[in-house]
Amino acid sequence: MSALPPYASPLQRTWFYSFRIICGLIFFFLIFPILVILPLSFNAQDFFTFTKEMLALSPEGYSFKHYNDFFTNPDWQQALTNSVLIAPVATLLATSFGTLAAIGLSQSHVPYKPAIMAVLISPMIVPLIISAAGMYFFYSRIGLQGTYWGVVLAHAALGTPFVIITVTATLVGFDRSLVRASASLGANPVTTFFKVQMPLIIPGVVSGALFAFITSFDEVVVVLFLGSAGQKTLPWQMFTGLREQISPTILAVASLMVAISIALLTVLELLRRRSERLRGLTPG
Numbered sequence: 001m002s003a004l005p006p007y008a009s010p011l012q013r014t015w016f017y018s019f020r021i022i023c024g025l026i027f028f029f030l031i032f033p034i035l036v037i038l039p040l041s042f043n044a045q046d047f048f049t050f051t052k053e054m055l056a057l058s059p060e061g062y063s064f065k066h067y068n069d070f071f072t073n074p075d076w077q078q079a080l081t082n083s084v085l086i087a088p089v090a091t092l093l094a095t096s097f098g099t100l101a102a103i104g105l106s107q108s109h110v111p112y113k114p115a116i117m118a119v120l121i122s123p124m125i126v127p128l129i130i131s132a133a134g135m136y137f138f139y140s141r142i143g144l145q146g147t148y149w150g151v152v153l154a155h156a157a158l159g160t161p162f163v164i165i166t167v168t169a170t171l172v173g174f175d176r177s178l179v180r181a182s183a184s185l186g187a188n189p190v191t192t193f194f195k196v197q198m199p200l201i202i203p204g205v206v207s208g209a210l211f212a213f214i215t216s217f218d219e220v221v222v223v224l225f226l227g228s229a230g231q232k233t234l235p236w237q238m239f240t241g242l243r244e245q246i247s248p249t250i251l252a253v254a255s256l257m258v259a260i261s262i263a264l265l266t267v268l269e270l271l272r273r274r275s276e277r278l279r280g281l282t283p284g
Contacts, residue, residue, distance in 0.1 A: 034258055041066055041251040048248060066252035076249065079237035086148070086233060087216040090155035094212040097156065098163025099205050103197070105164075106171045121161040131158070132225040139226055146228040154222045159212025166211065170204025203271040210264050218257070 004016050044063035045051050053061025070076045101120055105113055123131055135154050136145060144150030174197070182192040198205075220235035227236065234253065241247045 037251055037254050037258070040248075041255040043248060043251070046248050048246070048251070066249045067256075069247075069249045070252050070256075073249065076234075076237060076253070079232050079234045082231055083217055083234040086151055086155060086231070087213055090152045090159060090216040091209050091213040093152065093156035094159035094216075095163050095205060095209040098160040098208055098212070099167050099201075101160070102164045102167035102171060103193075106168065106174075117164075120164055123158050124161040128158075128221045132222045135222060136225040145226055146231075148231060150226050151223055151231050151233075154226050155216035155219060156212075158219060158222065159215045162211035162215060163205070163208030166208035167201060167204045170201045174200060203274050207268050207271050210268055214261065214264060217260075 004013060008016070039054065040048065040050065042062045042064065043051065043054060044061050044065065051061050055061075104110060105117060105120075110116070132154075135157075139145040139150045139154070144153065178196050178200075179192055182196045183189075187195065218235055220233070220239050223231060223233050223236050224239070227233070232240075234257075238250050238253055241250050
């Protein structure tokens with residue numbers, strides 16, 4: 001209910017407004033650091049603080065110089081190119097593996113499903129530094145450490161659990177009689193999957209793919225362990241910029257990544273609503 005009923009007690013009214021104040025404070029605590037970055041990215045000076053001109057809202061205090069540096073600096077552009085080359089391939093692999101795993105685990109005859117699910121989603125649970133160290137020792141033995149495909153496979157392993165969870169959640173409301181009806185009409189399993197199952201679970205698949213993409217695009221710990229100088233991604237370049245040379249261009253890059261994240265989260269919300277409509281949870 002969005003409003004209090006007229007018969008609400010004083011205690012209920014107190015909790016009603018207190019709960020909204022608490023939620024507002026939590027929201028402010030989470031969002032305020034991000035909001036500070038956005039205006040600072042337009043700082044005309046090479047500072048990480050607000051200048052007098054910015055506080056006075058003077059046009060001289062604002063500039064696109066940091067954005068211009070990002071789009072013209074070869075180091076930043078190389079890092080962006082590496083991220084664009086790595087993240088989509090890792091997303092494709094994670095989506096393929098995660099979707100197949102979720103469909104397989106949704107079958108009733110699969111034994112030890114809880115144990116298998118726990119192993120598959122373990123990259124989400126195990127601390128990232130431990131996963132990165134394990135991948136480093138394993139990939140170094142098979143010759144993938146410091147290679148493009150080593151970073152791609154590592155990012156795919158990190159993104160697969162997100163795909164498994166979202167697709168599994170979508171399959172909960174899937175009507176199995178549709179698969180049996182398709183088989184009774186002579187369709188083989190591959191045709192049934194692409195013609196019957198995929199159109200209904202596609203919101204979960206795309207949602208998982210977006211989560212996998214965000215995981216790969218924002219990841220820095222694993223690429224520090226497995227990547228070489230040739231695989232320096234955008235988060236790695238930002239980390240290097242903070243550690244070795246304090247460059248305000250980081251603020252512009254961070255603002256762009258926030259904008260991308262907001263766009264992807266908006267797509268996720270639209271897909272969630274579409275999935276609920278397809279499953280009949282909400283009216284069309």
